[in-house]
Amino acid sequence: MTESERTARAALSRLFEPQDAAGLALVQIAGAEDALRIASGALAAGAELEREMSRLLDENSQGSGWTGLAIARKRWAPRVPDLAPARDLATMQRLGGRLIIPADELWPRQLADLGLQEPICLWWRGIEQELPPADKSIALVGSRDSTSYGSAVTGDLAYSLAQRGFTIISGGAYGIDAHAHRAALAGNPSGSLPTIAVMAGGVDRFYPSGNEDLLRAVANQGAVLAEVPPGSAPTRYRFLQRNRLIAALASVTVVVEARWRSGALNTAHHAETLGRAVGAVPGSVHSANSAGCHRLLREGGAVCVTDAGEIAELASPSGEALPEVRAGRAAVQDGLTLEDLILLDALPLRTTSSVEKLTAVAGLSADSVRAGLGRLGLLGLAESHGGGWKRSGTAG
């Protein structure tokens, strides 16, 4: 039964554009196999089914575009003659890949958070291995025309996160995406899955062509995924839909560099909608490629992230992956009382000063000065010479 469902979903992924609300509602209510029969016109649908679809779409706030099954069928009809799921599955097998569906063990459970927008299936190029759960996955996304700053930061973050055992999710594009995949491949210490590229078009073709070698390496060591079948062109619409998959696979989406208007912000908004953490890397206010990150920090719920530790912290807010403690070099005088700080300020650096003189300079009683000098002495901040006092640790 799973295999016939797999074949049905393979066909449906060609029939429906990603996130076709009516199609996804039909699958949820009728199951994939009957959904395919109904969508392709081989099986009639009763009024009850249509009412159920309408109800489900309303529940998911998708009811506004719903104009009935007949209209949806007219939309799907032109593609029915092109359906060839067995051919598509064979193509994937030849490429060393497979198709996974929600019923599979290997299906990433975190995609269920997409609700009705969960993809029908995933076309997967790469060796069969366990895909990481959300809390081990971090999306790094950003501009295609990355600056040297963005490239360097992406490389540092991806390498360091991969070293910590995180899988880096990105979109396989030029710029930030490519740097993220490449550094993750380099940083992966063991046999765990270093990086996943989620494509907007079919995984039979490595797109863009300039990233062909990189994406081949991602497929060999990681995974290349898409919800659209082999041969599908990466249209703008599919890029926007693909972004929801990147956001849903990861527990944290980090925008490293993005212009004021950028597809990476779309991924960040998907992550926010899913209740996932969003990080934004700050940069120069003079760099147009950081304007989108700063926009997220101002307008969105994005957290300012500057290193891998801060990102890992977002991935497990429970504290499992606390960032290394920043070497803050706490100055010893930080713990002083106000009076002792005033006294310390009053102590000369080179010559010594009498208690009497210190009372006037510091504006403290003689008792307070004597007690304070004792405390500062214990801390190694003051020392006495021939009845006078000076600061410690300075030439005298």
Added chain:
Amino acid sequence: MTESERTARAALSRLFEPQDAAGLALVQIAGAEDALRIASGALAAGAELEREMSRLLDENSQGSGWTGLAIARKRWAPRVPDLAPARDLATMQRLGGRLIIPADELWPRQLADLGLQEPICLWWRGIEQELPPADKSIALVGSRDSTSYGSAVTGDLAYSLAQRGFTIISGGAYGIDAHAHRAALAGNPSGSLPTIAVMAGGVDRFYPSGNEDLLRAVANQGAVLAEVPPGSAPTRYRFLQRNRLIAALASVTVVVEARWRSGALNTAHHAETLGRAVGAVPGSVHSANSAGCHRLLREGGAVCVTDAGEIAELASPSGEALPEVRAGRAAVQDGLTLEDLILLDALPLRTTSSVEKLTAVAGLSADSVRAGLGRLGLLGLAESHGGGWKRSGTAG
């Protein structure tokens, strides 16, 4: 009566270190003149006064350090012989300055937000003119060892804010402070007060000496203020206390550049405590001089600010000073429905495509394709040639 109060406050500002809670409570309860008599030992204080002081300090969460008036008097006693308020006032007059007290018309009303921590008086070097209210004042603060990035951003922000009629408040130090004052002086369009330097030491001396010319210019066109009397050294304690005045004078405190540990963060915390807005300028994650700003963005309630418009917006959240609308170059396709976006993606750039072919490529019914082509045509995004359709605006 005001003049005798002025003289008393001049003396008290030498007797008490800034924010001496017991001293400030004494002034609030007994008035400045009797407070001076009591503090200097010329007048005895009853048990009732001491109880009132204790109550007031408790109300202001300052009761913990309170050990009674006798101990406080011992702290003040060593400075009593040095009191010479008439000499201090004459010094200020000779320098072309004055002392203002809360009873004066010229007193900045926003300092009342400090409550018990409101300074006793302000020593003011510069011409007599109205000091700006909080909503016309913006504090720009940051590292002494500013980078070229921090210097450039500070200059841009201060110049542009001065041009908009804001007064720039800073601390007269090297680095960010100096750039802020300098650019404000340059950017001031009219006769309004361009910039105020709030000093940690006495205003008789321009400190640090490398900023002498700059601070002289600030005094000539703006104002140089301090709560400590002439001749006071700028101790570390006084720097920390001075920061509360910068934060209280301005409606917004912006940290342009700051290390992980920095006095500028202290000013930001004062501003937060006062309920004032805090802005932080983002920078490179590789710059130690931006680490403090990023820390504020992560930990504090700081808002990411990248230009003068965003800062002006914080100064008047009611919308009076809305930032210029960012030239977002909204693409015409942003308003398209999903179906039309899919159709637009399916349209060839160079050759034309038939409606029938478009139905298959786009996965839309023929009716939808025809209606969509009509809409795209009206928007100038699609055009027909000999029965076929292509995208508009591209060579064909």
